[in-house]
Amino acid sequence: MKEIAIDVPVEPPKELESLFLPIPKEYVEEVYRNDEFLILVGPQHPGSGHMRLIVRVKGDVIQEVIPDPGYVHRAIEKIAETRLYVQNIPLVERPAIMDSANLNLGYVRAIEDGMDLEVPERAKYLRTILAELCRIGTHLYDAAILSVFLGHTTGFMYPFGIRELICESLVKMTGARFTSSFIIPGGVRRDVSKEILDWIYSATFAIEKRLRSFERLFIKNPTVVARLKDVGVLSKKEAIEFGVVGPFLRASGVEYDVRKVEPYEAYDKVDWDIVVADDGDSYSRFLVRVNEVAQSLKIIRQCIAEIPGGKVISDQICEGNDIRGEFFEKLAGIVLPAGEFTTLTEAARGSVIYTIVSDGESNVPYRLRVVTPGWLYLRGFMESLKGERLADLQAIYGSFGYFPPEADR
Amino acid sequence: MIEVLIDLIRYFLSILKSNQLDIPLIKPIIALIMKIVAQIPIPYLSNLVDLILAVILWRPLFAVVVMPGLTVLMIYLLYIVWFERKLTARIQWRVGPLEVYRPLRGAIQALADGIRYLFQEAIVHKDAHRPYFVQLPILAFIPVLLPIAFIPAGNVVGIKSPYAVQLTIAFISLIPITVIAIGWASNSRFAFIGSVREALMYVAYEIPFIVAAISMIFLYKSGDPYIIVENQWIPGAILNPLAFLVFLIAMLMATSRLPFEIPEADQEIAFGPFVEYSGILFGLVMVLAYEKLYVMALLFTILFLGGWNGIYISLLGDLNAPIWLTIKTIVVISIIAMVRSMYARYRIDQAIRIGFSWLLAFSMVALAIGVVIGYEGGI
Numbered sequence: 001m002k003e004i005a006i007d008v009p010v011e012p013p014k015e016l017e018s019l020f021l022p023i024p025k026e027y028v029e030e031v032y033r034n035d036e037f038l039i040l041v042g043p044q045h046p047g048s049g050h051m052r053l054i055v056r057v058k059g060d061v062i063q064e065v066i067p068d069p070g071y072v073h074r075a076i077e078k079i080a081e082t083r084l085y086v087q088n089i090p091l092v093e094r095p096a097i098m099d100s101a102n103l104n105l106g107y108v109r110a111i112e113d114g115m116d117l118e119v120p121e122r123a124k125y126l127r128t129i130l131a132e133l134c135r136i137g138t139h140l141y142d143a144a145i146l147s148v149f150l151g152h153t154t155g156f157m158y159p160f161g162i163r164e165l166i167c168e169s170l171v172k173m174t175g176a177r178f179t180s181s182f183i184i185p186g187g188v189r190r191d192v193s194k195e196i197l198d199w200i201y202s203a204t205f206a207i208e209k210r211l212r213s214f215e216r217l218f219i220k221n222p223t224v225v226a227r228l229k230d231v232g233v234l235s236k237k238e239a240i241e242f243g244v245v246g247p248f249l250r251a252s253g254v255e256y257d258v259r260k261v262e263p264y265e266a267y268d269k270v271d272w273d274i275v276v277a278d279d280g281d282s283y284s285r286f287l288v289r290v291n292e293v294a295q296s297l298k299i300i301r302q303c304i305a306e307i308p309g310g311k312v313i314s315d316q317i318c319e320g321n322d323i324r325g326e327f328f329e330k331l332a333g334i335v336l337p338a339g340e341f342t343t344l345t346e347a348a349r350g351s352v353i354y355t356i357v358s359d360g361e362s363n364v365p366y367r368l369r370v371v372t373p374g375w376l377y378l379r380g381f382m383e384s385l386k387g388e389r390l391a392d393l394q395a396i397y398g399s400f401g402y403f404p405p406e407a408d409r
Numbered sequence: 410m411i412e413v414l415i416d417l418i419r420y421f422l423s424i425l426k427s428n429q430l431d432i433p434l435i436k437p438i439i440a441l442i443m444k445i446v447a448q449i450p451i452p453y454l455s456n457l458v459d460l461i462l463a464v465i466l467w468r469p470l471f472a473v474v475v476m477p478g479l480t481v482l483m484i485y486l487l488y489i490v491w492f493e494r495k496l497t498a499r500i501q502w503r504v505g506p507l508e509v510y511r512p513l514r515g516a517i518q519a520l521a522d523g524i525r526y527l528f529q530e531a532i533v534h535k536d537a538h539r540p541y542f543v544q545l546p547i548l549a550f551i552p553v554l555l556p557i558a559f560i561p562a563g564n565v566v567g568i569k570s571p572y573a574v575q576l577t578i579a580f581i582s583l584i585p586i587t588v589i590a591i592g593w594a595s596n597s598r599f600a601f602i603g604s605v606r607e608a609l610m611y612v613a614y615e616i617p618f619i620v621a622a623i624s625m626i627f628l629y630k631s632g633d634p635y636i637i638v639e640n641q642w643i644p645g646a647i648l649n650p651l652a653f654l655v656f657l658i659a660m661l662m663a664t665s666r667l668p669f670e671i672p673e674a675d676q677e678i679a680f681g682p683f684v685e686y687s688g689i690l691f692g693l694v695m696v697l698a699y700e701k702l703y704v705m706a707l708l709f710t711i712l713f714l715g716g717w718n719g720i721y722i723s724l725l726g727d728l729n730a731p732i733w734l735t736i737k738t739i740v741v742i743s744i745i746a747m748v749r750s751m752y753a754r755y756r757i758d759q760a761i762r763i764g765f766s767w768l769l770a771f772s773m774v775a776l777a778i779g780v781v782i783g784y785e786g787g788i
Binding site: 039391 | 497500501502503598667668670674675676677749750751752753754755756757758759
């Protein structure tokens, strides 16, 4: 088709200079010289979350997207340097409150790594149950956000309705709907009774039943498939190159899951499969997470069925089985030996890395490094947007479940 | 002087009286009112009441103002907003509007919202084309409301025309122009994108929509609603199911309902052409799509569902036809409201592909069916 062009000089809009965009002035001029223009999506846009996307479009086709994150940066790494090791536990689970147990687990494991703590078997099982419950909750939350980005309000309400069961399970186990800070160095805060575990066991079936109606209404809906299929494709090679993590890496056909590669807690004792898809498009990214929910339910059921008895807190920390009443006494004085302790944990949205650098004498970390999955797959997210239509931006955003508070930390 | 006036009024009254609605049900009520009024010692009061009643029951005015015209339209607007929200809520494991008058289960929520719009400040932002920005929501009502004058319900009709169906389609086709103009007058990026999307959607559904309607005109060999309804001893939906389907989908596209809620996509372009409106102006543009839906559903009922055909209740007399037409229309709209909670939004290129591929093909087949049945003189 012949392109008809009129040579009219286009001035870049003035507002692009006053908004402190992280792009040079020459870039803006080049964009407008090439008959393209910049669209700023966010941070107040209904479909952007707490971040700004600088979208360079030619007509309706996205040429490049430059992210401008940091609107919800809370300096968690810096704050952690001023607090006791044990006081950091509630802090590190704040980036992604739905996924609190996984983030909590990674940090606590780094401390245990440094102190050479042996965690009792029962505590490991309880931690696994908590982590998987939070994983399901996060995946449901992301599915809800994806549906509302596609304009499917029923698909928004269903997962939130189902997530209530997760929250109720967490309430029964830990006393809080999320951010329970239940996992502490050496074990968990307190034992969970058999009745509660049985309740969670039956709740998994209730979740499964409700997920089937969600599947009928949203996952297999032809309009949803039409919107997500072959959109935002990341090939296997690209996904590895751009450092995509978690379910989004597995959706591109890479069989990598920290829970299988370096099993922690009870993951090597239960039977489950890594969910992998080959297409690498938005739909497979969504489907991988849907199937991971099924795997998580399977893990929870096995954990509850096979949970051993015994203590829930390490002998090195506390003689009794209940740390209540002597929590501060036992844990406030933790000092890690000098060195660097790193753990890799599979959170719901991907690998989360915790590195504690200790000087060996102070009771606060010298440096805490947190790398959350959101930050790791941001590059892959931006690359997958190239060549898609502007209306697909929200579909791809939702398929990645990008959560700015988690990425910005 | 007063005698001339009274003569003039008498003259009008005679015109009105010659074309009155015949409703046996309200005859005793009118008689009772006249009897009560006659006892009140105010001069000319009984004549005045007589005039008012005659005006209300004058057929053309009744069709346009009461039923199936503006009054029913207002009640329908209150009902459909509530019904849509309540139905969506029920599907989504929620309660929906409830607190605005609990005994009616929140049924007057839309009225409360309307009052809120009325008292809110209608902001006209600096960059807007002020005269157009303020005028267009009101001007947009001309093509939306004019078809009501031409759509008959039995012998209750505003303007009798043998080309009523064609006229209605012509007016419906004018509505997107006002929406596009609204987006242009808003002078905002999202409104602009919304306008362009509206224009593209217009391109996508317009041809199949008109072809489907024309196929029905061929089928009945007339665009006169009376002939169309008279011929429908089998509903048009069974005679030409493809035209029925195409018309239904075109209706979803034209009123930007999910899965074709593309011009107004909240998450993408934040209510599209209407993004800059607030206060009563927003209230006006918001009901525009609902009114368009009402007019299209009226046309749909006449073309495919046998119009005002129904069980004749002799007590209602002339009111039978408008009541049946209204009931059928509102049932159609209520069914359409259900689609909202079931589908996600298509992308604009997918919607246009649907419009230009199988929707157009189906409408062409429907046209062939219409021509064949019409030519054979089967009905």
